[in-house]
Amino acid sequence: LSATPEIPKEDGRPKWDNKFQYILSCIGFAVGLGNVWRFPYLCQTHGGGAFLIPYFIALLFEGIPLLHLELALGQCLRKGSIGAWNTISPYLGGVGVGSWVVSVLVSLYYNTVLTWVMWYFINSFQEPLPWSVCPLNENRTGFNEECYESTAVNYFWYRKTLNITPDIAESGTLQWWLILCLAACWAIVYLCTIRGIETTGKAIYVTAIFPYLVLTIFLVQGLTLPGAIDGLIYLFTPNLNTLKNPRVWLDAATQIFFSLSLAFGGLIAFASYNPTKNDCEKDAVTVAIVNSMTSLYASIPVFSVLGFKATTAYWDCLDRNIISIINKFDLPEESIMRQNYTSWISFLNSSYPEKIAGLKLKSCNLQEFLDQSVSGTGLAFIVFTQAIILMPGSQAWAILFFIMLFSLGLSSMFGNIEGVFTPLLELQIIPKSAPKELLSGIICLISFLIALCFTLGSGSYWIDIFDRYAGSVPLLVIAFFEVIGVAYVYKIKRFSKDVEWMTGRKLNLYWHITWRFISPLLLLTVFMAFVTLQMQKPPSYTAWNPKYEGFPMKEEKVYPPWVQAICVLLAALPCVCVPLVALFHLVKQKGRSKDPSFVPPEVFPCQGANS
Amino acid sequence: MLRALLLALSVVAIAHAELCKPDAQNAFKVRISIKTALGDNAYAWDANEEYLFKAMVAFAMRRYSSRSTTQISNVLLCNVTDRVSFWFVVTDSSKNVTTVPGSEVEAAIRMNRNRINSAFLLSDKTLQFLKITSTLSPPVEPSTPVWLIVFGVVLCLIVAGIVFLIVSGIQKHKKKNKESTERENLEEKVEVTLENGIPCEALDLKAGHINGVFAADDERFTSL
Numbered sequence: 001l002s003a004t005p006e007i008p009k010e011d012g013r014p015k016w017d018n019k020f021q022y023i024l025s026c027i028g029f030a031v032g033l034g035n036v037w038r039f040p041y042l043c044q045t046h047g048g049g050a051f052l053i054p055y056f057i058a059l060l061f062e063g064i065p066l067l068h069l070e071l072a073l074g075q076c077l078r079k080g081s082i083g084a085w086n087t088i089s090p091y092l093g094g095v096g097v098g099s100w101v102v103s104v105l106v107s108l109y110y111n112t113v114l115t116w117v118m119w120y121f122i123n124s125f126q127e128p129l130p131w132s133v134c135p136l137n138e139n140r141t142g143f144n145e146e147c148y149e150s151t152a153v154n155y156f157w158y159r160k161t162l163n164i165t166p167d168i169a170e171s172g173t174l175q176w177w178l179i180l181c182l183a184a185c186w187a188i189v190y191l192c193t194i195r196g197i198e199t200t201g202k203a204i205y206v207t208a209i210f211p212y213l214v215l216t217i218f219l220v221q222g223l224t225l226p227g228a229i230d231g232l233i234y235l236f237t238p239n240l241n242t243l244k245n246p247r248v249w250l251d252a253a254t255q256i257f258f259s260l261s262l263a264f265g266g267l268i269a270f271a272s273y274n275p276t277k278n279d280c281e282k283d284a285v286t287v288a289i290v291n292s293m294t295s296l297y298a299s300i301p302v303f304s305v306l307g308f309k310a311t312t313a314y315w316d317c318l319d320r321n322i323i324s325i326i327n328k329f330d331l332p333e334e335s336i337m338r339q340n341y342t343s344w345i346s347f348l349n350s351s352y353p354e355k356i357a358g359l360k361l362k363s364c365n366l367q368e369f370l371d372q373s374v375s376g377t378g379l380a381f382i383v384f385t386q387a388i389i390l391m392p393g394s395q396a397w398a399i400l401f402f403i404m405l406f407s408l409g410l411s412s413m414f415g416n417i418e419g420v421f422t423p424l425l426e427l428q429i430i431p432k433s434a435p436k437e438l439l440s441g442i443i444c445l446i447s448f449l450i451a452l453c454f455t456l457g458s459g460s461y462w463i464d465i466f467d468r469y470a471g472s473v474p475l476l477v478i479a480f481f482e483v484i485g486v487a488y489v490y491k492i493k494r495f496s497k498d499v500e501w502m503t504g505r506k507l508n509l510y511w512h513i514t515w516r517f518i519s520p521l522l523l524l525t526v527f528m529a530f531v532t533l534q535m536q537k538p539p540s541y542t543a544w545n546p547k548y549e550g551f552p553m554k555e556e557k558v559y560p561p562w563v564q565a566i567c568v569l570l571a572a573l574p575c576v577c578v579p580l581v582a583l584f585h586l587v588k589q590k591g592r593s594k595d596p597s598f599v600p601p602e603v604f605p606c607q608g609a610n611s
Numbered sequence: 612m613l614r615a616l617l618l619a620l621s622v623v624a625i626a627h628a629e630l631c632k633p634d635a636q637n638a639f640k641v642r643i644s645i646k647t648a649l650g651d652n653a654y655a656w657d658a659n660e661e662y663l664f665k666a667m668v669a670f671a672m673r674r675y676s677s678r679s680t681t682q683i684s685n686v687l688l689c690n691v692t693d694r695v696s697f698w699f700v701v702t703d704s705s706k707n708v709t710t711v712p713g714s715e716v717e718a719a720i721r722m723n724r725n726r727i728n729s730a731f732l733l734s735d736k737t738l739q740f741l742k743i744t745s746t747l748s749p750p751v752e753p754s755t756p757v758w759l760i761v762f763g764v765v766l767c768l769i770v771a772g773i774v775f776l777i778v779s780g781i782q783k784h785k786k787k788n789k790e791s792t793e794r795e796n797l798e799e800k801v802e803v804t805l806e807n808g809i810p811c812e813a814l815d816l817k818a819g820h821i822n823g824v825f826a827a828d829d830e831r832f833t834s835l
Contacts, residue, residue, distance in 0.1 A: 330692035
């Protein structure tokens with residue numbers, strides 16, 4: 001009877017408007033701030049073009065298999081991380097809980113980084129840019145001392161933005177301007193994730209595509225800047241000797257892993273909204289390749305700008321020396337130019353060596369300036385902002401740059417929030433009659449209140465801790481259990497049948513080998529190496545202390561014991577979920593005195609629909 | 612007569628040489644960077660420019676209270692180099708062969724720095740009086756910081772978006788509720804008819820028992 005409306009095959013689960021939205025969301029989640037400010041740094045410090053070798057090996061044997069695993073899992077089981085792992089085996093439910101905890105921890109601090117980006121964005125509308133000039137001191141005879149001794153850019157970042165305390169134990173006060181920006185950021189996240197993928201699916205069109213536009217604009221601009229080519233040559237010159245250092249391989253493996261945002265549960269959540277008959281294999285390969293290409297593409301403008309900055313600093317150094325010489329010897333202006341500087345210096349040194357020595361000229365070396373590489377927040381908020389001041393039309397470049405960073409971070413936040421939101425929705429924390437908007441509102445409000453800690457004076461030290469401990473080791477552990485769980489608990493034979501049903505073709509031998517042997521082994525090795533390297537020296541941090549003798553160098557300090565305890569807690573909390581939940585179920589089963597079987601003989605949706 | 616004049620001139624010249632020399636008391640070194648300031652429009656530093664300089668210094672001294680009788684001839688320049696840099700001192704017009712104290716000269720120049728700079732189309736950085744520091748001008752700050760305005764705009768947009776989405780969500784929810792209650796009512800009506808077994812007004816008596824829910828497509832039912 002055609003009069004009755006067609007009953008949808010799905011269980012009322014929301015779905016993507018189209019395949020492109022889903023792919024774009026996965027790409028947006030994977031492509032984040034790390035692609036812009038971590039990959040170029042790694043490339044440059046680990047032998048330039050030679051770094052691509054361990055990077056692509058890690059991509060092939062670790063990145064793509066794990067990505068495919070997560071997408072296939074989510075698509076097949078059509079549940080978020082907690083539900084999916086509970087379905088596979090109640091003993092493995094802890095893996096899902098661990099993913100969920102990591103997503104919560106990372107969402108908290110990731111949005112605070114976006115707060116900093118927003119603060120810089122709203123300050124970019126001023127002329128001149130506030131980080132280009134030092135403020136005057138009280139009696140207006142000179143510049144503010146802290147600013148004068150370091151640079152205006154450093155001063156704006158450490159004092160005007162963070163108002164940083166010299167030690168992590170000193171919490172300082174809440175910075176009201178950061179609280180305002182934090183509220184705005186969480187409001188934006190709420191606006192975009194208010195109804196789950198219904199709203200993020202629309203927002204992702206902007207936040208995922210816009211960064212590519214800006215990167216292209218920066219690419220074109222960057223290549224026209226003087227000194228850009230030096231920067232690029234420096235970046236890509238391969239130095240194959242660095243491959244002998246195991247640190248390089250470790251960095252490549254961890255970079256691929258964190259860059260693809262694996263083990264957060266967000267990818268499982270995204271894939272669970274797919275129709276089951278979808279080619280997850282092609283999706284996984286597409287997302288991984290796009291992510292790596294984006295990293296490479298982003299490093300070109302970044303290094304053009306860095307080369308430009310190094311060249312400008314080098315020219316400044318030369319010019320300052322030239323002025324001192326001209327003033328000392330009362331030579332006419334423009335008699336010494338940058339080109340004939342070296343010949344003049346050698347002539348003057350031979351004729352008047354004492355006078356030249358008295359001038360205390362700095363040695364200007366372009367290589368030295370190129371070597372000053374930074375990654376992370378230092379790259380964006382100190383080095384890049386300094387380079388932007390030197391470009392003509394700096395307001396426009398600053399605005400573009402910070403909107404790009406914001407979009408990159410926001411699309412990754414969508415994945416993080418989805419990793420928190422979807423399992424909570426399935427666990428039915430709030431009654432079914434209550435609207436989804438309420439749950440997302442509660443999540444954003446609670447996160448905002450907790451993240452207020454990061455707006456304290458010592459906030460950025462805490463963010464470093466969260467980044468180093470909550471966003472690194474637990475992910476490796478969870479990913480390891482994911483692969484083991486699917487390969488040996490759920491059994492590869494069953495999984496390959498599911499995937500074959502979903503994709504419509506037989507599973508390649510490559511997946512069999514990587515899922516069964518290579519990926520778990522690689523993950524274990526990376527985990528051991530990572531932990532060993534961390535344990536080698538006591539965990540320390542660098543503090544910005546104006547009263548330090550070596551100021552403006554940062555002071556190296558060791559974490560106090562209570563902070564070290566928190567570090568361990570952060571790293572251990574998600575990992576410990578895995579055995580805890582397994583133990584809980586074991587005790588429950590023993591209590592019921594039933595025969596404990598690892599895999600309940602359920603029929604999974606993707607197999608059941610095959611009949 | 613002529614001999615006396617020559618003697619007087621030589622005395623004056625020697626006195627001037629004594630008064631104006633590098634690192635003399637109350638002497639100041641001036642450094643000018645014309646090419647840096649003006650680039651292609653740079654003028655050459657010659658005797659005329661020196662005369663202008665002397666005039667500006669005399670002007671500054673005159674404006675400064677107690678030295679209203681200073682003449683251009685009271686300003687002495689010496690040791691002009693190619694850089695362009697030179698030393699100058701201001702002699703006292705009332706007393707002979709003495710120089711005006713450096714503090715007065717410094718105060719006078721500082722008071723009129725702007726006028727002196729603009730006479731030469733230069734700035735504080737390109738026309739340097741080496742011992743005289745310039746007071747830095749405070750940066751221009753608008754009454755409300757610009758970032759607060761931008762922040763306000765951004766926040767208004769976000770709040771507007773959230774309110775819009777929530778309101779549209781509530782409307783959709785209400786519409787869905789209305790639809791589901793309508794469907795419930797329809798089902799109830801059908802139940803009532805079925806439970807009674809007696810055809811109600813809603814049914815078509817002529818064609819037998821027709822279930823109201825499926826009666827949408829009349830053509831599908833063959834007439835009895």
